[in-house]
Amino acid sequence: MPLPPLSLYVHLPWCERKCPYCDFNSHEIARIPEREYVAALLADLEEDLELIQGRPVSTLFIGGGTPSLFSGAAIERLMAGLGEKLTFADHLEATMEANPGSAEVEKFGEFRRAGINRLSLGVQSFQDEKLQALGRVHNSNQARSAIEQLQQAGFENFNIDLMHGLPGQDQCDALFDLEQAIEFQPPHLSWYQLTIEPNTFFNKHPPVLPAEDNLASIQDCGEALLADRGYTQYEVSAYSRPGKSCRHNVNYWSFGDYLALGAGGHGKITRSDGRITRYAKTRAPADYLKGKQRTVSRRHLGRDEIVEEFMLFALRLNDGFSLQRFEQRTGQSRQLIAPQIASLAQRELLVLDGDNIKTSELGRRFLDSVITEFLH
Structure with a gap:
């Protein structure tokens, strides 16, 4: 059985403020233990090297949390350490999630110099009242400025993350957000409906969302607008210019393999004998840093x-x-x-x-x- 392509996911679990809709493994913190966490990530990789099975890593995705809260120096140490322990494929796609806050924007050039060549910017909306309803820490002006600055930093390949079906949103609001994003000519747009997930603030205190008929209308009109502006829908919530789909996510959806590093990370590995294993890292950042048992579950799929x-x-x-x-x-x-x-x-x-x-x-x-x- 031929082995599928291999990707690498790295989870940086801290954020400035937990959003009310977020069900990811993210934790608010005043000071991030950057040096200790990067060292833990590289030690974790050392323990998992046998999972690589001679393959190059074709894509890298650093998610969170808010990875852009890390300093440029920390990301540089991480990228250098990863490069020492594994082989990156030619034309590596190296994506990092970022938020439009002013502190993060100043570091875009440093991330680029560290080896990140694709940013995924969590804008969510270009309307201040919608951003406030979502509990976001940035405003619409910061969102626009962040896109301009990532382009100035040399990022030709980037994604703008937008949500629809927001509290109080109608079709005009949703299309306005798309129009605003398209003005920046992003190679990729992620446009997905807000869903209420268990164990979130919104689940305990549900906001009033648009009716089903309105959601369907927003979806139809949004898809038509994106197609008219040259964006091809290649996945349920992913739209791109030709040749600019997110290769990392396509590998996920194509049942490729991926290593996982970081608190709460999940991985999938295929063995040459056909066995397929899913595994998970401990969710608690403190336990991950201690390093006694970073991989807490491993399961062979039937x-x-x-x-x-x-x-x-x-x-x-x-x-x-x-x-x-x-x-x-x-x-x-x-x-x-x-x-x-x-x-x-x-x-x-x-x-x-x-x-x-x-x-x-x-x-x-x-x-x-x-x-x-x-x-x-």
């Missing part, structure tokens, strides 16, 4: 789980997947999913094009129901 997870991710991609890729990435026969594919195609929820399977426009609207067909 056949049904492998098939379910492949379909869960691959069907998010507008181009779908090939049956050959299904067999290569899962080690399973295409006959396992043939009945479901035939049934969904008959109902015009899937489109079959030779070896390729993808959702139809109708199937994308009922994606959860399509994926459920493959769950046991």
